Amino acid sequence: MAMENLDFIASVWRMLSSSLSWYFSWRRNTPPYLLIPASKVTADDDDEETAMAPPPSSDYLFCRLANKKLFRVKNGRSVLPDDAKCLMSSHGWLAFLNPRDCSLLLTNPLISPVPPTISLPFLGTRYIRRLVMSSAPTSPTSTTDGDECIVMAIATKTNTLLHRKNMLFFCKPGDESWEVLDSELKHDYTVAYSSKDRLFYCIDGFANIETWDLRGPSPLRICIDTSRIRTPNLPVSELNLRLNKSLRLKMYLVVDSCSGDVLLVWRYTAPLEDDGTIIDLTDRRWTRISFTTLRFDVYKLSVAKGSWDPVECLRDRVVFVGLCQPFILSAQDFPPGVVMPNSIYFSDDVQMYDDQKKDDVGIYNLRDFTVAPLFPSHHPFNNIPLPPIWFTPNRCYN
Incomplete structure (x- = not known):
């Protein structure tokens, strides 16, 4: 007994x-936050983290994904210019562009009492399509031998009055200039970083892919032969949708930090009438019309087969895309109901210097192919003038 x-x-x-x-x-x-402009919304005054921060910190608010509450972060006076525009988030850090001189700054608003500010070299353009960091920056007082932060940028450089070209650049915080990468990719490319392989993955609009090892004294480029994309079998209605000339496709490259899987995510957007029908843009200028997300397709890179294979289920994984460094989390790492597994959380990724309405925010369910709003209709977040940015909280350096 x-x-x-x-x-x-x-x-x-x-x-x-x-x-x-x-x-x-x-x-x-x-769970991730959404970084949003505070000038058009009000924080929840009963929140323990709410504080009126001095400008320009008060120009941005955070929204918790768990309870949809808005809050300001208690921190000291920022040295960012008042009109600095937030371009991207990565590893809990934010990249800001000063529109007056095109200077680039990195900062972490959650580090107290005064958020650090790190200057990046002058890139010479305000048209920066994407910034990707290999890790959070290393503390200036750090004595450890951690991975050094590498920043890769996709920027548009104007060679002549009518000729613009997207180019790849990289640097490390503290460098005096950016180094241009001699990429063989074509137009419309994007980039992601794999912490497992310690490589940057770059892909163009034709699904051609190459990797870059930037840890050594000279950049090392490695091509991956991906001669085909295996498209899933689609019903006639889906085929007709994809042939619609009003569609605009957006491409994201995201790496699962746990498994190392490299995913290609296609986002289908279109302008919609109030009844949900697609607006015919044959004779209209699309630059003044708001686009709405209709669906996503996900593919996984198979290096052995040289193909992109369709992914029908993400299991417990959750993908976040938008004006941020795309990332993947596991729903099991959070309390039940905080994030939906097998889904894609998306926010608008139209750059802040564009004049479109930027309220395309929601959740795409891969199980039933439905799009749901992230916020209820009465939430103060709706109809904001600037795109929200996914932000992974990180209260420290690398």
Whole structure:
């Protein structure tokens, strides 16, 4: 009898230890925030983190994904210019562009008491399509041998009055200039970083892909032969949708930091009438019309087969795309109901210097191919003038 009691106590203890381990695991993981302009919305005054920060910190608010509450972050006076525009978020850091002189700055608003500001070299253009960081910057006082932060940029350079070209650049915080990468990719490319391979992956609009190893004294370029994309079997209605000339496709490259899988995400957007029908843009200028997300397609890179294979289910994974460095999280790392597994959380990725309405924010469910709004209709977040940015909280350096 005594042995049976001991076995029962041991089994209960193991179950309790497992439950506590899971509980503290998701307690340590903070769900992503949305960074949003504060000038058009009001923070929740009863929130313990709400504080009126001095300009320009008060120009931006954060929104918790768990409860949709808005809050300001208590921090010291920022040295960012008042009209600095937030371009991108990566590893809990924000990249700002000063529109007056095109200077680039990195900052982390969650580091107290004064958010650090790191200057990047002068790139010479305000048309920066994407910034990707290999890691958070290293603290100036750090003595550890952690991975050095590398920043890759896709920027549009104007060679002549009518000729613009997208180019790849990279630098490290503290460098005096950017280095141009001699990429063989064509137009409309994007980039992602794999912490598992420690490589930058670049892809163009034709699904051609190359990798860059930027850790050594000279950039090392490696081509990957991806001669085909295996498209899923589609019903006639879907085929007709894709042939619609009003569609605009957006491409994202995202790497699962746990598995190392490289995913290609296609986003289909179109201008819609109030009844949901697609607006015919044959004789209209699309630059003044708001685009709405209709669906996503996901493909996984198979290096062995040289193909992009369709992904029908992400299981517990959640993809975040928008005006940020796209990333993947596991729904199991958070309390139940905070994020929806097998889904894509998206925000508008129209750059801030464009004049379109930027309220295309929602959740795409890969199980039933539906799009749901992230916020209820009465939420103050709706109809904001600037695109929200996904932000992964990180209260420290690398």
